[in-house]
Amino acid sequence: MYLCFHNKENMLLAIDVGNTRIKVAVFEKHTLLFQDVFVKEEARKKIENIFKNFSEITESVFSSVGKIENDVLELLQKSSRLNVISSETNFPFENKYATPKTLGVDRMVLASGATLLYPNQNRLIIDAGTCITYDFVTAEDVYLGGAISPGFRLRYEALHNYTAKLPLLTLEQPEHFIGNSTDSSIHSGVVNGIINEIEGFINRYREQYQVLTVILTGGDAEFLAKNIKNTIFANSNFLLESLEAIHHYTIDND
Numbered sequence: 470m471y472l473c474f475h476n477k478e479n480m481l482l483a484i485d486v487g488n489t490r491i492k493v494a495v496f497e498k499h500t501l502l503f504q505d506v507f508v509k510e511e512a513r514k515k516i517e518n519i520f521k522n523f524s525e526i527t528e529s530v531f532s533s534v535g536k537i538e539n540d541v542l543e544l545l546q547k548s549s550r551l552n553v554i555s556s557e558t559n560f561p562f563e564n565k566y567a568t569p570k571t572l573g574v575d576r577m578v579l580a581s582g583a584t585l586l587y588p589n590q591n592r593l594i595i596d597a598g599t600c601i602t603y604d605f606v607t608a609e610d611v612y613l614g615g616a617i618s619p620g621f622r623l624r625y626e627a628l629h630n631y632t633a634k635l636p637l638l639t640l641e642q643p644e645h646f647i648g649n650s651t652d653s654s655i656h657s658g659v660v661n662g663i664i665n666e667i668e669g670f671i672n673r674y675r676e677q678y679q680v681l682t683v684i685l686t687g688g689d690a691e692f693l694a695k696n697i698k699n700t701i702f703a704n705s706n707f708l709l710e711s712l713e714a715i716h717h718y719t720i721d722n723d
């Protein structure tokens with residue numbers, strides 16, 4: 470039934486609720502027309518404005534691993550045909566995760582985007598957000614899982630919150646590899662720690678899967694892309710583009 474109403478000429482609103490921020494984009498066909506990032510307190514107002522500014526939006530696709538007020542979902546439902554991505558969604562990959570019900574929806578959306586947008590290749594998706602997630606999909610479209618580690622802000626905050634003496638710092642490119650002060654030691658530990666972690670993961674995957682496409686995304690992707698030596702595709706919008714792709718896939722395969 471849904472198919473009869475679906476019209477690809479209309480605009481699509483994609484919304485992803487992460488643990489730090491909400492990301493939204495408006496697509497016309499496959500072209501991203503508009504995007505924004507905001508915190509959940511701003512969500513209702515921001516989304517109302519998007520519907521006002523883009524009256525052609527008829528459909529929305531939504532994924533969340535964070536907290537969102539019910540009134541935002543009600544607004545989406547009232548203003549568009551809402552497609553909520555969940556573990557019940559028909560995904561384009563075979564899921565070998567041992568606990569599929571507890572797998573983050575954002576990770577399933579990323580794995581879907583990689584499957585649909587980078588066909589027939591081994592793919593590793595690295596999302597540097599609140600957490601850094603690693604997700605691996607084989608060339609045969611089998612999702613095997615990956616890894617979860619703390620993101621930049623979590624590391625800076627943990628060092629401050631769980632010690633008596635360490636200050637709370639925010640992300641900065643370390644001036645010295647060998648930290649020669651408290652601040653530069655923290656920056657070196659957090660930034661070089663994450664860079665070495667990511668390089669280490671990529672190298673380990675490449676030992677097992679020589680031909681590997683690596684996609685880097687998330688709030689810290691741009692910063693990281695400047696620092697990673699391995700060949701990667703850095704795309705801050707990959708989660709939103711993946712939401713657009715899984716939306717059309719679920720409709721076409723309903």
Ligand SMILES: Nc1ncnc2c1ncn2[C@@H]1O[C@H](COP(=O)(O)OP(=O)(O)O)[C@@H](O)[C@H]1O
Pocket residue numbers: 486487488489490491597598599600620621622623640687688689
């Ligand atoms: N204005 C900002 N507010 C919060 N975090 C930001 C901002 N700009 C960059 N970041 C970085 O983005 C990361 C969160 O990324 P994001 O992709 O928004 O996370 P999530 O998907 O988990 O909500 C934080 O670790 C932080 O280092």
Ligand SMILES: CC(C)(COP(=O)(O)O)[C@@H](O)C(=O)NCCC(=O)O
Pocket residue numbers: 487488489534571572573574575576596598599600601602617
């Ligand atoms: C690992 C995450 C917290 C990452 O969240 P994010 O950094 O994207 O906000 C999220 O994908 C999640 O809640 N996962 C559930 C556990 C799992 O994926 O196995």
Ligand SMILES: [K+]
Pocket residue numbers: 596597598599600601602687
């Ligand atoms: K993440």
